[in-house]
Amino acid sequence: xxxxxxxxxxxxxxxxxxxxxxxxxxxxxxxxxxxxxxxxxxxxxxxxxxxxxxxxxxxxxxxxxxxxxxxxxxxxxxxxxxxxxxxxxxxxxxxxxxxxxxxxxxxxxxxxxxxxxxxxxxxxxxxxxxxxxxxxxxxxxxxxxxxxxxxxxxxxxxxxxxxxxxxxxxxxxxxxxxxxxxxxxxxxxxxxxxxxxxxxxxxxxxxxxxxxxxxxxxxxxxxxxxxxxxxxxxxxxxxxxxxxxxx
Numbered sequence: 001x002x003x004x005x006x007x008x009x010x011x012x013x014x015x016x017x018x019x020x021x022x023x024x025x026x027x028x029x030x031x032x033x034x035x036x037x038x039x040x041x042x043x044x045x046x047x048x049x050x051x052x053x054x055x056x057x058x059x060x061x062x063x064x065x066x067x068x069x070x071x072x073x074x075x076x077x078x079x080x081x082x083x084x085x086x087x088x089x090x091x092x093x094x095x096x097x098x099x100x101x102x103x104x105x106x107x108x109x110x111x112x113x114x115x116x117x118x119x120x121x122x123x124x125x126x127x128x129x130x131x132x133x134x135x136x137x138x139x140x141x142x143x144x145x146x147x148x149x150x151x152x153x154x155x156x157x158x159x160x161x162x163x164x165x166x167x168x169x170x171x172x173x174x175x176x177x178x179x180x181x182x183x184x185x186x187x188x189x190x191x192x193x194x195x196x197x198x199x200x201x202x203x204x205x206x207x208x209x210x211x212x213x214x215x216x217x218x219x220x221x222x223x224x225x226x227x228x229x230x231x232x233x234x235x236x237x238x239x240x241x242x243x244x245x246x247x
Contacts, residue, residue: 016184016192019199026201029175030235033226034168036217037158039097039108040151041130043074043087044121050074050089051124059084066189074127079141080210082192087145094151095127097134098142099213102158105165107138112164142213144188173221175201176214178236183208 049072055061056075065071066086073088074095087093097108111133115126122130134140155166180196187207191197198214200207209218211232219226220235229235 016182016194019179019183019185021201021206024177024199026175026177029177029201031173031221032176032200032218032229033171033173033221034217035219035226036098036213037100037102037105037165037167038155039100039105039134040155040164040166041095041097041112041122041127042148042164043089043091043093043095043127045091046073046089046124048072053086053088055084074124076128076131076143077141078143078189079135080213081142081144081187081189081208082194083189085144085189089124092148094146094148095131096144096146096151097131097140098144099217100140100165102165104138104140105158105162108134109162109164142210172202174218176209176218177201178211178232179208 051072051074053066053071053073053075055064055066061084066075066084071086071088073086073090073093075084075086076095077083078085080098087095100108108130111130112122115129116122120126131143134143151166154168154170156169157163158165158167177199178196179193179199182194182196184190184192185199185206185208191208193208193210195211197208197211200209200214200218215229215232215235218229220229221227
């Protein structure tokens with residue numbers, strides 16, 4: 001039974017309609033700023049650059065390069081976007097563990113210390129172990145890659161005793177719309193949202209955000225002041241709900 005359920009799930013995930021930005025009227029969006037709290041895995045120079053950044057067998061794109069041909073680094077799965085992603089092992093990138101509480105950040109930090117107890121650098125296996133700990137022990141599955149320079153530019157450390165626990169502080173105003181229907185979206189990667197999600201836009205760039213993550217991590221901007229978001233109905237019933245935007 002589990003096997004067949006898995007097949008049905010994959011069939012659904014692989015056949016989600018592709019949402020086009022041209023279908024969306026962002027004039028109806030609400031203004032928000034990002035205040036997500038994250039745990040950062042700063043990836044060092046990995047021996048040989050890491051592993052080939054290729055989609056694994058379980059992906060519909062199995063064997064294809066995730067980014068550019070002959071890129072090496074760390075391949076991982078973002079459970080919120082249902083997307084395979086990768087970060088280069090050239091010392092210039094990091095993996096973000098997204099939407100992390102203070103308690104979870106402490107547990108991640110302790111795990112990191114155990115993995116590097118002899119002041120050894122993280123290697124590919126240790127990075128995978130830390131991601132496995134986050135997903136299997138803490139239930140966090142929202143991972144993605146980011147350039148190190150943008151982390152230092154756009155984020156600050158929440159508490160000085162854990163330099164890897166950071167919060168987004170940039171003032172950029174985004175536009176956000178709720179998409180209630182299942183969809184896929186070509187954002188930073190091909191994202192898949194079988195239960196709908198919030199589409200966030202910043203100028204020419206747009207991406208999907210899991211609805212619950214969005215409500216916890218973004219702030220509404222009203223008259224220059226930030227406000228904690230309420231429910232989907234509170235925030236989007238009058239201003240942002242999109243119905244059947246996918247043709």
